Amino acid sequence: MRRLDTDVVVIGGGATGAGVVRDVAMRGYRAVLVDRADLGQGTTGRYHGLLHSGGRYVVSDPHSATECAEENEIITRIQADAVEVTGGLFVVGPGDDLAFADDWVAGAQATGVPFEEISVAQALRREPRLNPGITRAFAVQDASIDGWQLVWGAAKSAMNHGAQVLTYHRVTRVIRDGDQVAGVMCYDEKTRDDVQIDCHFVLNAAGAWAGEIAAMADCHDVQVVPGRGIMIAMNHRLVNTVVNRCIYPSDGDILVPVHTVSIIGTTDIKADDPDRLTIPRDEVQQMLDAGEVLVPGFRQARALHAWAGARPLVKDSRVGAGDTRHMSRGMSILHHDERDGLKGLLTISGGKLTTYRLMAKNIVDAMCDQLGDQRECTTDQESVPRSEGGKNYIITxxxxxxxxxxxxxxxxxxxxxxxxxxxxxxxxxxxxxxxxxxxxxxxxxxxxxxxxxxxxxxxxxxxxxxxxxxxxxxxxxxxxxxxxxxxxxxxxxxxxxxxxxxxxxxxxxxxxxxxxxxxxxxxxx
Ligand SMILES: Cc1cc2nc3c(=O)[nH]c(=O)nc-3n(C[C@H](O)[C@H](O)[C@H](O)COP(=O)(O)OP(=O)(O)OC[C@H]3O[C@@H](n4cnc5c(N)ncnc54)[C@H](O)[C@@H]3O)c2cc1C
Incomplete structure (x- = not known):
C-alpha cells in the first residue's frame, strides 16, 4: 500500500473538481485530486459544449443566467485556448410562442445577460442554413468550449501551483477519526495498489456520483439526481454560431458548432444509475427532428456519433422527483458538519460547466470558513497554461x-x-x-x-x-x-x-x- 499526506483531497476530475483543486492550490494549500478514471471522463466529457451566455436561463432560472453571463466573460479570458468565440443566436422558430420572446427580452434585461435584437435578414446572412421561417432573432455571447481542454488547463494550472493529480485512483472509503475526516482510501486501477491519502479536508466534487462518495463517509441521503441527456454530432459545421430556439428550455433546442462538427441536443430524463446511460432510438429521432426545425435539411448531414451524459442535479422540492428538465441548474454545497456532524467534508453539486470556476470558489470559501483561515480566491485573475496570450481557439x-x-x-x-x-x-x-x-x-x-x-x-x-x-x-x-x-x-x-x-x-x-x-x-x- 502507498501512503501520501496532504492538506486537502479533492474527489472528482471533472470540470468542478479540476476547478476546485486549482483554487485550493492557488490559495496555498497542499492538494491532491483523485479520479477513478481519466480527467473529464464523467459528465464533463459527455456534455453539449456550450459556454452559456446566460440566455438559456433568463426566464427559467434568472440567478443561473446572471452567473453564466459573469463566468462566460471570465472563462473566455482565463481559458482562452479552450473557448471558440462563436457568438450565439436565440431565434423564434415558425410556430414558437411569440409572447415568450417578450418575456425573454425582459428576462435578459433583468438578469444582465447582454443581447442585441437583429433582423431576420441579418440572422440569415450570418447563418444561411437557418430556417428562413424564423420571426425574431437575438444575438448573445454564447461560445463553444472544449471540456477536455478546460479540465486539463485547470489541472495543469493546479499542478503548477503544487497540486498532485492522480487519475485512475478510485475512492473506496473516506477515513474518519471520530467526527473529523482524516483521509481517503483509493484503489489505483493501473498498478492495482491501495493508496491511503491522509488529509484534514475532503472536497467532494464527484458530480452525479457525489451521493456515493458522501455515503462512504457515513453521510447518507445526499440526493443528487442524474438527469440523462443525449447529444448527436453531425459530420460538419452546419452553423458557425451557437443556435438556440427562443423557447422555454426544452429538448433538442440547441445546436453548437464544436471543432469540426456540430452537436444537436439534448434530452433530460432521470436516470437510475449514472454509469448505465442509454441512448434510446426514439430520442435519436427526436434530436434529428429537432435539428430540422433549426436547420431544414438537417437529416441530410451524416450523424457521426451519439453519447449520453448525466447532469448532477440537486433534488428540487419544487418539482416532481423524476422531473429533471425543470430542476434548478443552480449549485448547492452540503455542509456535512451541520448536516451529519462530520467536520472536514463538503459536497458540491448542481451547476453547469460554464459556472465551474464559481462553484470551485464557493466551496473553497466554505472550506476556509470552516477552517477559520480566510484566504482570497484569485482564480479569475490568472490564465491557465497555454491561455496566457489570451488568444481564443479558432477552428483553423x-x-x-x-x-x-x-x-x-x-x-x-x-x-x-x-x-x-x-x-x-x-x-x-x-x-x-x-x-x-x-x-x-x-x-x-x-x-x-x-x-x-x-x-x-x-x-x-x-x-x-x-x-x-x-x-x-x-x-x-x-x-x-x-x-x-x-x-x-x-x-x-x-x-x-x-x-x-x-x-x-x-x-x-x-x-x-x-x-x-x-x-x-x-x-x-
Ligand atoms: C446532456 C448534458 C449537456 C450539458 N450541456 C452543458 C453545456 O452545454 N454547457 C454547460 O455549461 N453545462 C452543460 N452540462 C452540465 C455540465 O456538463 C455539468 O454540470 C458538468 O460537466 C459537471 O461536472 P462535474 O465535474 O461536477 O462532474 P463530472 O464531470 O461527472 O465529474 C465527476 C467525476 O467524479 C469521478 N468519480 C466518480 N466516482 C468516483 C470515485 N469513487 N472515485 C474517484 N472519482 C470518482 C468521475 O469519474 C467523474 O470524472 C450538460 C450536462 C449534460 C448531462
Missing amino acids: HRLEEREKDRLDDQIICECELMSRRMLIDLIDEQPTASLDDLRRQLRLGMGPCQGGFCSMRATGIALDHERIDIDRASELLRLFLKNRWIGLWPILYGDQVRQTALDNWIFQGTLDIEHLPDSVNEVTI
Missing part, C-alpha cells in the same frame, strides 16, 4: 500551426489534422494513457471516419515508440473501437452505415480484430 488553428512549423510532420488523423509529433509528445507525457485518453486531448478518431483510419496508425505508433508491447497495443485498439461503437450503433442509418461497414471491413478483414490478444484488463468506464 491546427492548419495554422501546421503551416507554421509542422509541415513535415506526418498526419495521423486527417479529419482532425492530428500529427505524429502531437501523438508522440502526449504519449511521452502520459505513458500509461489509453488510446481513449489520448483521443480526448488530441481529438483522435473524433472526425467523420470515427477512428477507421487513424486508430490503427496511432496503435502502430504507440507500439513502435516502445512504450507498449504487442498484446497491450492490440488490446488498446480493441478497447478504443469498442468505446467508439457505443456511440455509433444508435445512429446507424444512411451514409453512416456505409462508413461503419468500411471501418468494420478494415478491422475485421485486415486485422481479424475479434481474435487479437485480450490480456490487458483496462478500465472501461
Whole structure:
C-alpha cells in the first residue's frame, strides 16, 4: 500500500473538481485530486459544449443566467485556448410562442445577460442554413468550449501551483477519526495498489456520483439526481454560431458548432444509475427532428456519433422527483458538519460547466470558513497554461500551426489534422494513457471516419515508440473501437452505415480484430 499526506483531497476530475483543486492550490494549500478514471471522463466529457451566455436561463432560472453571463466573460479570458468565440443566436422558430420572446427580452434585461435584437435578414446572412421561417432573432455571447481542454488547463494550472493529480485512483472509503475526516482510501486501477491519502479536508466534487462518495463517509441521503441527456454530432459545421430556439428550455433546442462538427441536443430524463446511460432510438429521432426545425435539411448531414451524459442535479422540492428538465441548474454545497456532524467534508453539486470556476470558489470559501483561515480566491485573475496570450481557439488553428512549423510532420488523423509529433509528445507525457485518453486531448478518431483510419496508425505508433508491447497495443485498439461503437450503433442509418461497414471491413478483414490478444484488463468506464 502507498501512503501520501496532504492538506486537502479533492474527489472528482471533472470540470468542478479540476476547478476546485486549482483554487485550493492557488490559495496555498497542499492538494491532491483523485479520479477513478481519466480527467473529464464523467459528465464533463459527455456534455453539449456550450459556454452559456446566460440566455438559456433568463426566464427559467434568472440567478443561473446572471452567473453564466459573469463566468462566460471570465472563462473566455482565463481559458482562452479552450473557448471558440462563436457568438450565439436565440431565434423564434415558425410556430414558437411569440409572447415568450417578450418575456425573454425582459428576462435578459433583468438578469444582465447582454443581447442585441437583429433582423431576420441579418440572422440569415450570418447563418444561411437557418430556417428562413424564423420571426425574431437575438444575438448573445454564447461560445463553444472544449471540456477536455478546460479540465486539463485547470489541472495543469493546479499542478503548477503544487497540486498532485492522480487519475485512475478510485475512492473506496473516506477515513474518519471520530467526527473529523482524516483521509481517503483509493484503489489505483493501473498498478492495482491501495493508496491511503491522509488529509484534514475532503472536497467532494464527484458530480452525479457525489451521493456515493458522501455515503462512504457515513453521510447518507445526499440526493443528487442524474438527469440523462443525449447529444448527436453531425459530420460538419452546419452553423458557425451557437443556435438556440427562443423557447422555454426544452429538448433538442440547441445546436453548437464544436471543432469540426456540430452537436444537436439534448434530452433530460432521470436516470437510475449514472454509469448505465442509454441512448434510446426514439430520442435519436427526436434530436434529428429537432435539428430540422433549426436547420431544414438537417437529416441530410451524416450523424457521426451519439453519447449520453448525466447532469448532477440537486433534488428540487419544487418539482416532481423524476422531473429533471425543470430542476434548478443552480449549485448547492452540503455542509456535512451541520448536516451529519462530520467536520472536514463538503459536497458540491448542481451547476453547469460554464459556472465551474464559481462553484470551485464557493466551496473553497466554505472550506476556509470552516477552517477559520480566510484566504482570497484569485482564480479569475490568472490564465491557465497555454491561455496566457489570451488568444481564443479558432477552428483553423491546427492548419495554422501546421503551416507554421509542422509541415513535415506526418498526419495521423486527417479529419482532425492530428500529427505524429502531437501523438508522440502526449504519449511521452502520459505513458500509461489509453488510446481513449489520448483521443480526448488530441481529438483522435473524433472526425467523420470515427477512428477507421487513424486508430490503427496511432496503435502502430504507440507500439513502435516502445512504450507498449504487442498484446497491450492490440488490446488498446480493441478497447478504443469498442468505446467508439457505443456511440455509433444508435445512429446507424444512411451514409453512416456505409462508413461503419468500411471501418468494420478494415478491422475485421485486415486485422481479424475479434481474435487479437485480450490480456490487458483496462478500465472501461
Ligand atoms: C446532456 C448534458 C449537456 C450539458 N450541456 C452543458 C453545456 O452545454 N454547457 C454547460 O455549461 N453545462 C452543460 N452540462 C452540465 C455540465 O456538463 C455539468 O454540470 C458538468 O460537466 C459537471 O461536472 P462535474 O465535474 O461536477 O462532474 P463530472 O464531470 O461527472 O465529474 C465527476 C467525476 O467524479 C469521478 N468519480 C466518480 N466516482 C468516483 C470515485 N469513487 N472515485 C474517484 N472519482 C470518482 C468521475 O469519474 C467523474 O470524472 C450538460 C450536462 C449534460 C448531462
